[in-house]
Amino acid sequence: MRPPYLLLDIDGVLIPFPDGHGSTPATHARHDVVPAGRSADNPVTVWLNPDHGRLLMDVIRTGLVTPVWCTSWRQDATTLIGPLLGLPTLPYVDLPRPEITTSHPNGYLWKRDHVDAWLGDAPAVWIDDDFTGLDHAWAAERTAKGAPTLLVQPDPNHGLWPGHLTELTTWVSQLPAARAT
Numbered sequence: 001m002r003p004p005y006l007l008l009d010i011d012g013v014l015i016p017f018p019d020g021h022g023s024t025p026a027t028h029a030r031h032d033v034v035p036a037g038r039s040a041d042n043p044v045t046v047w048l049n050p051d052h053g054r055l056l057m058d059v060i061r062t063g064l065v066t067p068v069w070c071t072s073w074r075q076d077a078t079t080l081i082g083p084l085l086g087l088p089t090l091p092y093v094d095l096p097r098p099e100i101t102t103s104h105p106n107g108y109l110w111k112r113d114h115v116d117a118w119l120g121d122a123p124a125v126w127i128d129d130d131f132t133g134l135d136h137a138w139a140a141e142r143t144a145k146g147a148p149t150l151l152v153q154p155d156p157n158h159g160l161w162p163g164h165l166t167e168l169t170t171w172v173s174q175l176p177a178a179r180a181t
């Protein structure tokens with residue numbers, strides 16, 4: 001079995017959402033970035049935790065997963081966000097741009113149908129803050145069909161914690177293929 005893909009979301013995972021008081025964790029540093037298609041005098045402010053780059057690199061270097069951005073930042077994840085965290089150029093899932101007013105237009109994460117087709121029968125770890133119960137059922141169904149699937153769901157106000165990556169590496173290292181190599 002190939003190494004599982006590691007699908008990485010950004011908003012609510014690497015960029016926490018402000019809490020009710022409009023503040024972000026003290027661990028995060030402010031950056032102003034200009035996404036593709038946006039005017040340079042109209043940047044977007046993002047908050048990133050420099051530790052996340054190191055933690056993700058520790059996982060990537062194991063070779064146990066194949067990292068891929070899976071975020072509405074699309075290519076900007078690779079060109080803007082990744083470099084700010086010291087990450088190498090990673091591929092990204094070129095998500096569609098549906099006209100939606102909720103992230104769960106059909107009761108589950110809007111990215112999922114595209115990701116499902118993109119993955120085929122490949123195993124995957126997917127870190128996103130926005131799964132519903134239907135997404136967790138989807139993951140269980142994939143796993144039952146022989147495509148092991150782990151969903152890791154950070155709290156969007158806190159974002160990624162080291163324990164999420166420990167959960168990921170523990171899960172991956174227990175897959176049959178990982179044990180065999």
Ligand SMILES: [Mg+2]
Pocket residue numbers: 009010011012013128129130
């Ligand atoms: Mg998100």
